[in-house]
Amino acid sequence: MLRVEKVTHSFKNGNETTAVLHDINFSVQKGEMVALLGSSGSGKSTMLNLMAGLMKPTEGHIYIADHDIVKMSENKLSEFRRKNIGFIFQAYELITSLTVRENVELPLVFQSVAPSVRKKKALELLEAVGIPDKADLFPAQLSGGQQQRVSIARSLITEPSVIFADEPTGNLDSKTEEEIITILLDLNKKMNTTFIVVTHEIEVAEQMQRIFTLRDGFMITGEQPPTEVESKGGEQDES
């Protein structure tokens, strides 16, 4: 479903180059829910933004459903992103002037889906995240946990093949955090959507099926030990 191959990333600021990710390799199966764990500054958000196609890695390949998103043109990539990728942010990123239901519907507005269809789907998802009664309120009228539920519903409405969540409980108290993680686990099971959840909290990561750990831009757990030397020529890159 998702495969990251030999990804390296550096940021350039003027003459200065900062290497942030080093030879990252891992893959995630369809329907899996995995954690990307690491302390602040370890490169988690950078890795997530690369996988979501929001920026291109300095080197390497990222395959989503067998498409190499690194090679895609910007136009193709933005369409691919709209259809296949969902995103949940730490700070919810809802539009304050739209109602809860309108926020959830928004990704389908960009796909020109008929209003009645959008509305029905949005209401179903608000039910699924446990806030069917909040549809006509505005984000400012909701608690943080409720706003994150809205953003989860929004991320699911296009039925993406993968959802990336960057510290989805980072702004929440521990009880609300538990509720949100429970919802994500439940939706993952029910909808078979693949989830990659970035967190710096081991307690959150431990609830996922697998944990990939980043430290200072190196992946220290996962399928490939970081010390492993090139394995006999890799996987038929050339033929």
Ligand SMILES: Nc1ncnc2c1ncn2[C@@H]1O[C@H](COP(=O)(O)OP(=O)(O)O)[C@@H](O)[C@H]1O
């Ligand atoms: N646009 C940028 N330019 C330069 N350095 C950056 C940029 N974005 C992130 N970094 C650096 O990359 C490292 C990893 O950052 P980030 O991926 O945000 O880590 P995390 O999400 O794990 O806290 C940090 O040292 C950060 O300062």
Ligand SMILES: [Mg+2]
């Ligand atoms: Mg981050």
